[in-house]
Amino acid sequence: MSTKVIQALYNDDDILMDAVKETRKAHHHIEEVYTPFPVHGLDKAMGLAPTRIAIASFLYGCVGLSIATWMMNFIMIQDWPQDIGGKPSFSYIENMPAFVPIMFELTVFFAAHLMVITFYMRSKLWPFKQAENPDVRTTDDHFLMEVAVHDNEEELSDFLKKTGAVEIKVVEKH
């Protein structure tokens, strides 16, 4: 079954913001908005839920810290506690200052890289991914709002025209 969407193109982010607010007020469902650059406050205007990626990153950092601690405790203290230059290897805490640079770096490494990978997975981004751009102009100087149609095509396109759209397209989506 195919569904119809209306794609309204704007050429100014201020007009787009107002259009998004009006569309939400009129209870039309915004499927997606395509912009060439981040528009400050757009997520709030669209009512998108806040991201939880910072929480994920914090947890990844905890994993990195644990792995660093476990690794160095096993290698330097448990497995083969050698005397290297008089450093005390009797317990982890006694030699901890020497391990802190690694604990710090691994925490940052895990927090950063796993967060980026999480971002790629959640946004479905990968090297040979087919681009989902509905109109090439949206990467340059146009903004596009996609609104779902439910037997109200006429009314909806009139409404979107009034919000300042420079172009209205009705598209069949598969």
Add this chain to the structure above:
Amino acid sequence: MYTFSSKLKVFSFVLIIVGLLGIGYSFISAPKTTADVEKILEAEAHAHHGAHDAHAHDTHGHDTHSAEAHAEHEEHLNHVLHQLQNKPWAALYVAAIFFMLISLGVLAFYAIQNVAQAGWSPVLFRVMQGITAYLPWGSALFFILLILSAFHFNHLFVWMDPDLVNPESPKFDKLINGKKGYLDEWFWLIRAAVFIIGWNLYRYFSRKNCLAQDEASDNAFYKKNFNISAGFLVFFIVTESIMSWDWIMSVDPHWFSTLFGWYVFASFFVSGITVIAMVTLYLKSRGYLEHVNTSHIHDLAKFMFGISVFWTYLWFSQFMLIWYSNIPEEVTYYVTRIEQYNLPFFGMVAMNFIFPFLILINTDFKRITWILVMAGIVILLGHYVDFFNMIMPATVGDKWFIGIGELSSLLFFLGLFILIVFTALTKAPLLPKRNPFIEESKHFHY
């Protein structure tokens, strides 16, 4: 205009009076002679080891080496006497330098905001100026303490003992003698005077220009303030570094560390920012700061978080480099601290790093008043302990205690700080009128 609430005024007077009484008591109760010290040590020995040890000590005194042992014992008593006599002085010194440096940290932050042309902070400028109003008073009191030290009213600075640089004396110290070109009482006092006068001049003129800008018809005073702020920051970073050697590092004249100035700076800078946040929250809760919103508070909280981590970075860098290489002349500094100051030394890392790190990492928490106040109190106490750890081991050694002397010095300076800061806040409107960035600052939103 802000009006000083009578409750807070009375509170600050109570703190000052209680503090003064406690300071007076701690000076009176300090031992005067070695005989007093002997009594104290005996009482301690009884409390710690019971009668048996004291008895063993007595019999030891009667052996063949009794004359030598007696001289050694006398020397020990003298040493402990100096430590105990230093205690009230050191308590006063730590509290005095802590509060003075807080207002200096606020002044540095204020100068940075001016020079950086920050768009968010101008609504807080009058709060910062109010806090720096403590600087003239605090630095004058501190300078008096320095003069008293230089004229041998106390033994806080061991290098001031003339015997140490006298080759004829049995106490002659080659290392301190080598530093006498720098560590000289008069040179030291003149340096201190120059630093304190320089900071106060900047504070005086930047305040004056800021008030004049309110009434001006152009931005000439704003530009003037920009220029003197840039000049002050250059002066500040040089004098701050030397100040940290003179007033803090020189209590341990055998020890030296190159990043010490930065470390001290980070400590009082984060305390200063925390005080800005706390005073702002207080004034906001009383309804005086109309244009301050949670985004301003959020920014201050981010600074508290970031500079706390910066302090930890410097603390750890200094500690780890010395711990790792373990060179005897450097490492004694940490050996005494870890052996005799274990809880304060590591406790402050928990208070200054772990607690603020875990609390202030959350964006939502950075806007919640009670969380910020709690984190702020912990940070301020933690940095008091930091200064305590810097001064006490060299001046009172293992005789340290956070007792009446220390607490009442803290209360006295806290009362004075509240009284001066909130009096200064009543002197000018809390919102600068014609600052070029004031509109942006009023509508700051993050």
